[in-house]
Amino acid sequence: MSGTYPxxxxxxxxxxxxxxxxxxHSDGLEPIHSLDLEATTSIDALVRGMAGTAFGxxxxxxxxxxxxAMVRDPACHRVLTLSGAMTIAKxxxxxxxxIDRGWVQAIVxxxxxxxxxxxxxxxxxxxxxxxxxxxxxxxxKGYNRVYDTIELEQNLDDTERLVSSILDGVPDDDVLxxxxxxxxxxxxxxxxxxxxxxxxxxxxxxxPVYIPAxxxxxLGLDVATHNHARRLAGRTPLRFDPFxxxxxFHARFIEHTTHGILTIGGGVPRNWAQQVAPYIDxxxxxxxxxxxxxxxxxxxxxxxxxxxxxxGLSGCSYSESVSWGKIVPASEGGRWAExxxxxxxxxxxxxxxxxERVDKS
Numbered sequence: 479m480s481g482t483y484p485x486x487x488x489x490x491x492x493x494x495x496x497x498x499x500x501x502x503h504s505d506g507l508e509p510i511h512s513l514d515l516e517a518t519t520s521i522d523a524l525v526r527g528m529a530g531t532a533f534g535x536x537x538x539x540x541x542x543x544x545x546x547a548m549v550r551d552p553a554c555h556r557v558l559t560l561s562g563a564m565t566i567a568k569x570x571x572x573x574x575x576x577i578d579r580g581w582v583q584a585i586v587x588x589x590x591x592x593x594x595x596x597x598x599x600x601x602x603x604x605x606x607x608x609x610x611x612x613x614x615x616x617x618x619k620g621y622n623r624v625y626d627t628i629e630l631e632q633n634l635d636d637t638e639r640l641v642s643s644i645l646d647g648v649p650d651d652d653v654l655x656x657x658x659x660x661x662x663x664x665x666x667x668x669x670x671x672x673x674x675x676x677x678x679x680x681x682x683x684x685x686p687v688y689i690p691a692x693x694x695x696x697l698g699l700d701v702a703t704h705n706h707a708r709r710l711a712g713r714t715p716l717r718f719d720p721f722x723x724x725x726x727f728h729a730r731f732i733e734h735t736t737h738g739i740l741t742i743g744g745g746v747p748r749n750w751a752q753q754v755a756p757y758i759d760x761x762x763x764x765x766x767x768x769x770x771x772x773x774x775x776x777x778x779x780x781x782x783x784x785x786x787x788x789x790g791l792s793g794c795s796y797s798e799s800v801s802w803g804k805i806v807p808a809s810e811g812g813r814w815a816e817x818x819x820x821x822x823x824x825x826x827x828x829x830x831x832x833x834e835r836v837d838k839s
Contacts, residue, residue, distance in 0.1 A: 510536075525831035534817065538824050541779045541815035542831045548738035548777035548813075549581045549832060555734035557775075559751045560587040561743035561792070563624045565595035566604055567822050570675050572829055577679040579833070584727065585680060585687045586747040589695020592660060592677060592687065593637060594629060596697075599667050599675025600640065602633045634696055640666070641700040642707070650714035655722035656689035659701065686730070688723045690750040728754055732770050738777035742821045744784065744792025752804040759803060776806045778814045779828070781821045 502509070511530040518524045529539020548554055558576065565573075573595070576582050598604065605621075605628040616623055620631030644662050648654070664681025672678060680687050692698045705715035731737070731754050741748045755774045762769035784793035796814040799805040806812030817824045 520834055521827060522831040522834040525827055534819055537815065537817045538819065538827060541781070541817045541824070542828045544777055544813045544815040545740060545779050545828055546832045546835055548740070548779070549579075549836065551736060551738070551777070553734070553736045554738045554777065555583050555731065555736065556581055556738045556740070557584045557586065557751050558582045559739065559741045559743075559747040560585065560591050561745040561747050562588075562821065563591065563594065563627070564742060564821060565591050565598060565676065566624050566627050566629055568598075568604070569822060569825065570595045570598055572826055573676040574674045574679040575833070576829060577676070577683050577685055579836075580683070582683075582685055584730065584751075585676070585685060586727075586751040587676075587687060587689055588745070588747060589656075589689045589692055589697045592689060593634075593696040595676045596640075596663060596667075597629070597633045597637055599673050599678055600637070601673060602630070602636065604629060604633075637696065638700045638703060641697065642704045645701065645704045645716065648716055650716070653717045653719050653722065654701075655719055655726070656692045657686040657723055657726060659692075659697070660687035660689065686726065688727060688750070690720070690723065691746045692718070692720065724757075727751075728757060732758065732773060735773070737773065737775045739775045739779070741778070741780045741782065742825060744780075744782050744790070744794070748780075749791045752799060752802075755804045756802060772803070774804060774806045774812075776812055778805055778812070779817075780815075781817045781819060781824050781828075783818050783820060785818070 510532060511527075513527045513531050513535070515524075518527055525539050525542045527539070528535035529543065530536070531539070548556060558573070560573070564570075573582075573585075577585075594604070607616075607621075607623055607626045607628050611621070613623060616628070622629040622631060622634075641663065644666050645659075648662075660677055661681055664677040664679075664687075667675065667678040668681050677687060679685075689695065689697065693702070701716070701718065708715050739751060741751075752775070755772070758770050758773050778796050778799075780796065782792050784790060786793045786795050786798070796805050796812075796816060800807045800812075805814065808814070817828075
């Protein structure tokens, strides 16, 4: 037997194809297609072609479609969450491009990621790791390894001096939080005319950058070091209140009715950004004077290779997040896409494809 036959039509051998087998179209199934590289003339065309294939390629293509819908929705308040060493992996200008295009209204990040981005924006360099050098040798020479890339200890020393010089001008009675500190750093980078980067672009576009686990970072250690120096100089140490970040994010969030989130990795930044929805619900139940209509993320794109069965927030599916009241379910118009891939591969492809689509329209 060979060939394809409509249901119920005779074959060459006189037998009949079973008439009770469906053909896919009758159930509204969408055909998939081979990826035709000869017909692919742009990143957008490649990503659209991948959307019509299967497995991770389809996930990536569908993520671009959801992200496009997110950025084209003028009512959408868009949150970018960042974890992993994405700036030392040289994705900092991807972040800056998204900010500069108005595709981001809030960033929630790890402190390490913003520190490495600050290093680059201030003109310092990262290097490829030479596998012939042992980690013991790297330590002796002041080379901090992040997988296959090197952050110089000298860079971090220079960063500490920069941060301390900025904090020197802060009045003793000011109360700081992560987004006020990142804004001050961005302002300095902008006024100095340093290179492009996340903190400079965020400051120039009025995008707050929150670092929920602030003390778990070089920036946090820099502030702690600066406070010790203040004490030794007879000055009052600067106070830090993380709840200022939480309530600032909450206040901006409830100004909008439609929300989107693009998550790179997961961890604390993802959960902190998503927990604003339960926070709104909790406030309404426990402090009725602060009641507000429910708010959840309608659009969501996640790029992270962590599997769900490990039980961590990084691998948590958006379907699971629906159960927590963080994401609008698909039955109510929610649009999600999850790409289980290295973000340094998938993220630039998605953003460049959407850039090409928007630029054409």
